[in-house]
Amino acid sequence: MIETILRKKIDEILIDLYGDNDYSIQFQSTRKEFEGDITLVVFPFTRFSKLSPEITAKKIGELLSKLDLINSFSVIKGFLNLVISNKFWLSEFSKSTFEDNYGFVDIDENSPNYLVEYCSPNTNKPIHLGHIRNNLLGFSLANILRASGKNVKKVQIINDRGIHICKSMLAWQEFGAGETPKSSGLKGDHLVGKYYVMFNHQYKKEVAELIEQGIDSKLAEEKAPILLKAKEMLLKWEAKDMEVITLWKKMNSWVYDGFETTYKRLGVDFDKNYYESETYLLGKEVVKNGLDSGVFYKKEDGSVWIDLSSEGLDEKIILRSDGTAVYMTQDIGTAIKRHEDFNFSHMTYTVGNEQDYHFKVLFLILEKLGYSWAKSCYHLSYGMVDLPSGKMKSREGTAVDADDIMEDMYQNAKSIAEELGKIDISLNNETKELYETVGMGALKYFMLKVDPKKRMLFDPQESIDFNGNTGPFIQYTYARIQSILRKNNGVIKIDEDSDVNYKERALIISLLEFPQIIQEAANSFSPALIANYAYEIVKDFNSYYQSTSILGADSPSIISFRVALSQQVAKVIKSSMSLLGINVPQRM
């Protein structure tokens, strides 16, 4: 690539001029308002040259311009703007972008193993809006890591046990009258979620009644009959009571069926599922070892703790006084199990930022226990998804359901297309698929273009808007290029001496950046970089398209070049979108 070539050359020049030093050579793409393709930042060298930035830059520029690939240079303050020859760009363009899987690094058995955890739902309620962000981030990150040359496995941990699961089970038992997904026509996870909400209504009612009888509110919250029953059920579950286990299995299977449907529509999948019911005991043994080695300590009541105050954190419980596992115990066990299973060199947890503290502690504990790979665990933390209507609470059943959101997006895509009279008659029965592609594209792009760290606002009304920095805008550009390619009947080939205008140069340069963008996105665990890259190149292409006739160009060789350029732009759009888990339509 151009940067590596230049870097080497500039290093030689600097050593020649100012002696052997470790120079920090930094490039940036030249700003639009100046002439040039790539810019060298000269300020860092002035402490060696003892000259003004301008003079230093000029000196380096003069030496560099002896190279064939440099056409000319200009100096503005401490910035050395270099104009690269057309020939170089064209040859790079025709050489690399036509490769299969352009920008993607091949994987073999020596590629490092990366594990990505995402989603990790509870089995007492459906997947909601927050999970959508989680799923999209995790799935997309896995794609990006794979494209950057890592051997990636996708996993989730399913929280299938605990008091919250018993709550929906109990409510179903009490009020369900044998209702099933089949008999009710409800999706399994929705059915179970309904009873979870029902439990909380009943619980609140009972608490209110107790308070009315003159019982202290705190006590009432503890003594509500239905809660006591749920606790009893949990004990039975842990004692492997047949009846409870059977019910548990039955209701979980409903939920899994429901999840499967949702995952499918979202377009995500997993290589391996871990179940909390299977892993929650795993950490206990580790705790024993940790006690022996003095990492943990035991309190008088028998509970086990770790003291992290020297790290600026608190004391944290590892095991309850009754010997049962807590969240942390289970996560320690799961992490170790995963390392045994996959021998990963890196593991990413895609989990909301309300658990920042938990993961800080988890990684620290693993490190203290002597697991060297703890250092390569990473918490991909993301902010909450807000709605214009306010906060969602799943206990009260006000959570925005993932299935509903997806259906809304489909309907939005449909109504917009109909409104615009955009229904292509040739599509016929493919229109449904198209609405799905566009609706899901809008949703996914909207969620992934934002920096994960940031809390975001998802406005379903606003997402109807298909203008601007959106998925459909990108999809439209892709479809339009496909139309050109269908109409073109000439051969696609590139003459390296042909003339290119500045918009074409810009597109070629952007295309050549693609492999590097993938690496950057992988290194910073950020799908947003891919999204923004795709948008930039689409914007540039639309501007080019508007100003330049492609199929109507003067000569066959120019047509050929322009079609080739369009084709490669389309290819990179498609690749970028696929990294985000978004499909692109041939027509729309």
Next chain:
RNA sequence: GGCUCUGUAGCUUAACUGGAUAGAGCACCUGACUACGGAUCAGGAGGUUAGGGGUUCGAAUCCCUUCAGAGUCACCA
């Protein structure tokens, strides 16, 4: 209260990790269609990067401080 994260145009956001005059989109205003697909393009207006101080050739970015919002500090997960 301790710790962590966030704060950029009315709104949604970007900034190559310390680089040039802080880029875009929506909304608003002005233009461009007998079209290689107008779900487009060209342009205008809109900013004390929450406030203040510091570090240096140079700060949205690093440090200190104040303010605002969120999260967390559970024998819940």
